[in-house]
Amino acid sequence: MFIWLDNLVTALVEKTFGLSVESQLGSSIHFFFYDTIKILILLSLMIFIISYVRSYFQPQKTKAMLEKIHGIRAHIAASLLGIITPFCSCSSVPIFIGFIETGIPLGITFSFLITSPIVNEAAFVVLWGIFGWKVAVTYMGMGIIIGVVSGMIIGRFKPEDHLKQEVFEGNGFNKIRPDMNQKERISYAAEHLVDIIKRIWFYLLIGIAIGGAIHGWAPADILSKYAGSDNPLSVAIAVLCGIPLYANALGTIPIAEALIGKGVGLGTALAFMMAVTALSVPEMVLLSKVMKPRLIAIFVATATIGILIVGWMFNLMF
Numbered sequence: 235m236f237i238w239l240d241n242l243v244t245a246l247v248e249k250t251f252g253l254s255v256e257s258q259l260g261s262s263i264h265f266f267f268y269d270t271i272k273i274l275i276l277l278s279l280m281i282f283i284i285s286y287v288r289s290y291f292q293p294q295k296t297k298a299m300l301e302k303i304h305g306i307r308a309h310i311a312a313s314l315l316g317i318i319t320p321f322c323s324c325s326s327v328p329i330f331i332g333f334i335e336t337g338i339p340l341g342i343t344f345s346f347l348i349t350s351p352i353v354n355e356a357a358f359v360v361l362w363g364i365f366g367w368k369v370a371v372t373y374m375g376m377g378i379i380i381g382v383v384s385g386m387i388i389g390r391f392k393p394e395d396h397l398k399q400e401v402f403e404g405n406g407f408n409k410i411r412p413d414m415n416q417k418e419r420i421s422y423a424a425e426h427l428v429d430i431i432k433r434i435w436f437y438l439l440i441g442i443a444i445g446g447a448i449h450g451w452a453p454a455d456i457l458s459k460y461a462g463s464d465n466p467l468s469v470a471i472a473v474l475c476g477i478p479l480y481a482n483a484l485g486t487i488p489i490a491e492a493l494i495g496k497g498v499g500l501g502t503a504l505a506f507m508m509a510v511t512a513l514s515v516p517e518m519v520l521l522s523k524v525m526k527p528r529l530i531a532i533f534v535a536t537a538t539i540g541i542l543i544v545g546w547m548f549n550l551m552f
Contacts, residue, residue: 236272236363243268258451266446269488270439276359278427285423289414306382309345312338313381316349317358317374340397341389348537349381351511364491365500369552373504376547380508380540387536388529396529442488468502469545473538476509486510501548508541 243264247253253260303311330347353374362370414422490503513534521530 236268239268239271243271262446262451265488265492266442269442269446269491272363273360273442273488274431276363278431279359281427281431282423285426286419289419289422306386308339308342309382309385310378312342312345312385313349313378316346316381317353317378339389340393341385343385344388344393344533345381345385348384348512348533348540349377352380352508353377360487364487365494369500372548372551376544377508380537380544384533384536384540388532391529391532393529393532396526396532397524444489444492446488446492465499466546468499469505469542469549472502472506472545473509473513473541476506477513499549500552501545501550504548505541505545508544509538512537512541 244255246267247255247260247264251260251263253263255261255264330343330350358370358374361373486507490507493503493506494500518530518534521533525533
């Protein structure tokens with residue numbers, strides 16, 4: 235699909251920089267430019283299409299839809315909604331708070347909060363382009379299962395008792411106008427595309443740069459020995475390493491790609507990616523403004539267990 239891009243970037247590295255793509259530096263530079271352009275193309279296409287479709291769904295309609303669904307179906311609906319919403323945990327939190335303000339049960343809102351940063355339409359397309367449809371579909375399915383099961387478990391702890399009073403004093407979130415014409419919907423999609431790119435480009439480039447460095451210089455034999463799929467502790471270590479960091483799923487995919495290329499287990503790399511996107515310290519700081527420490531601890535513990543299980547399952551399956 236991107237053979238033309240590979241040839242273009244190879245020519246750039248060899249003719250402009252005078253480096254062989256087989257060298258460490260040349261390989262890293264090739265990785266950086268190739269992944270940056272490829273991800274931006276896929277990302278821009280998907281954000282625009284999904285933003286246009288999203289212009290037909292108002293938050294209040296979403297609330298009304300969720301109120302009519304009960305039990306596990308409500309958690310599944312919330313998780314599916316999380317797939318087509320913002321691209322990082324810190325941008326999902328305001329919508330999460332908005333759902334609470336409008337009276338949606340907290341366990342269901344957690345299904346949304348957990349799924350939203352882990353799985354989104356752009357990350358799905360990029361995963362498909364890099365690792366193939368089987369990995370992308372399995373990853374999406376696992377992310378939904380984590381969100382659904384975690385939300386159901388958290389809901390049993392009566393989480394409403396562990397919210398701060400401030401969360402009930404907000405005004406909800408803004409509506410998308412139901413009377414938008416086609417020109418306005420296209421304009422909305424374009425503006426949303428620009429807004430998302432502005433918010434994620436820095437983290438995306440950092441992730442690709444780290445991935446390029448790993449691709450060119452990281453010793454494959456050491457990584458495959460200690461972080462390969464045969465080492466069950468590698469998944470837990472990957473999760474612990476991911477929690478202090480902050481990025482969106484798209485920013486971590488290039489890192490995962492480079493790690494896998496060096497022999498790291500697929501489940502280990504994806505567990506790291508999930509931990510960075512769903513359990514980051516900045517997200518915990520935001521949540522601390524509306525949640526008491528016990529509820530945050532329940533959220534972190536439940537999501538962590540789910541991510542560990544998914545990491546081990548991926549290592550066994552792939």
